[in-house]
Amino acid sequence: MPNQTGPRRDLKNFVLPDIGRLIETEDPWEPCQLLDPSGKSVEPVAVYFKDLMAADSSPLTPRSYGMDLLRWWRFLWALGIEWDRAVREDARDFMLWMKLVDKPVRVHWRHRGKAPSALPAASLASKPTPGTPNPITGKPTMGKKYAPATRAHCETVLRTFYDFHLERNAGKLLVNPFPLVRNRRSARVNAHHNPEKEHRKQRTGLYRPKVPKRIPRRIPDEKFTEVFAGLRSHRDRALLAFWIATGARAEELLTSQQGDAVVGQQTIGVTRKGTREYQELPATPDAFVWLRLYQEEAWKKGVPRGRKQPLRWTLRRPWRPLEYDAARMMFNRANELLGANWTLHDLRHTATFLMLDDPDMPPVYVQHILGHKYLSTLDIYNRPTRDDVITAGLAHHARRERLRVNPPPPPPAPGYNPASLANLFGGQP
Template structure:
């Protein structure tokens, strides 16, 4: 993958000699023309790069690929280790293990099932594009479910999603409840932050419910001090939208600006505080949280902060579910409803109280003699 710097085609997939692969560039260019985000272009490009490497190894031309090569790719992804999961620290948690403090499992060593399904979707779209243009194979090598496509073709957006069989080769993905940070552990995490910049950023996360990339893209003009709100470019629509922030977030923001200078209207809000001043990237913000995790023995992620904000809002009796959906900018109300489920920690606390509660003695209706009850039921 090569970054082009051209908004009309942000990424190129190149061969071993650094020459862009034209048939992939044509597909990615249509994604951009269809208002696909640069992140979508990058994600599809990585899937196609993996596919190109496999075909090169097998000495199969891309327009001669069949379902056999697709099945080989899926077999490899189900068994191969994911290089992104490689651990260099000897004391790091082993992939797939559960953190006893947070109750969250670490990512497994291999490719996630959602990653495999995404790869299949990318390849299916790629070959469908070339089928329309008449320059690819006559049959899409990625199998699909005709039943599911027919049921979803004319479905009303307010109707329940029909239950269908998975398409061939698609992986079964479990529907897990989102994980949020309990209040005691949040106070511990927040207390471990060392700078007002980090405290301001994390307080903005848990009060606004903004996504990591959205908040990191804030500029100086996106802060409304009087209205106690901030403006972010929404991930899905890429439209500038207002979200609320807590008074504590603005207080830490003010302290952060006093220490390191207020940004100009077109300057990034979140900047590095050591070395040359640069915009704070997602990877740098994630590293801040990783250092805290290492000190506390936890494995929280930046997206857990959004889940925490969502749970707090959903648990507030004065906020309706539709209002929470509006703040979080969910397209479907069913996505917001997931945050109505009780936290696992709360269930365990209630069950612990249940087990510790003495068993109540049986009570019988008034009028029955104790000797008669003993004769019938024993004792």
């Protein structure tokens, strides 16, 4: 198929083909592979992944980048374009397509091949309109379109991918199809920055969308209690108790081994996501109680036991260490009982709010517990939340209504002695 550019390309009716795939190999030398429709590895992507791993990136980075590269490669395959012959118009159309198209709907594996009438009633139940706020949490539900953060991540990955191959002079590649903004093509970021002022975030890619600032959400105490009551096992209760106590990221807490939970010191060790450093975090006695209940139950069933063994396992045979996707599904099931859409990361936000609400807890300690590099990252928690704003606004209207119904008495005429008025009517002078 010829390389179609300009107005002749019909993006409105373009459907991204489901060809090629990204696989996880469980090989530390090559964690992920991008395969073409014939099942062969895409060499330019394999070289890029190897460079990422040599740069000490997380093993999860190739998978994250690979999803964006797979989407781009499918776009190229559908239009018959070689990766190193793509031009700016191709990148423009791809980013425009991502902005306007509806995301593909993933059907659960249990429901594949079934007609809508054959699906269970629960799957057909009415749900909030995509993109509208959840009535319980106030957070917007998942929209039909690709989120700005997803498009921004995709643009950054593809631009850096082509920059990497331009430096290597790979193949027939002559230009990066994902250009920088016009005023940045010959200058670095903040080249003329005033050192007395804070750095401003600047948009680098020409097709990179503007990403709205995320407001951290906290789970109210009463709602957290309801979510906790909806959990099915001691393992899940221990997990939630540790997440809300330590403020650790969801995947960090899943790296703990049985020897990392020190009951006497009331700490649990985790491996940090970014630096991959080992750090001990303080937890609550309740978290260790739930953990002990889970361990006694699991060991009787035959779950492996030992200081170097994973701390949490699947609930059924064959025993496997609990992974992030399974933990997320567990939390989502408890969410569905309330009709809420909180995420595991909201537990980290909630723990942060609880620590910052304590006047005797120095923010620098909170920064260390969260594993943040800079203290300024805690500034986002100083912004009022949606619930705080609504509560303050309603209280303002209530005060105005009380003043309208019961207005204060008019001030006395000038010349009266305030002390005499206080003795006469009672009150402070």
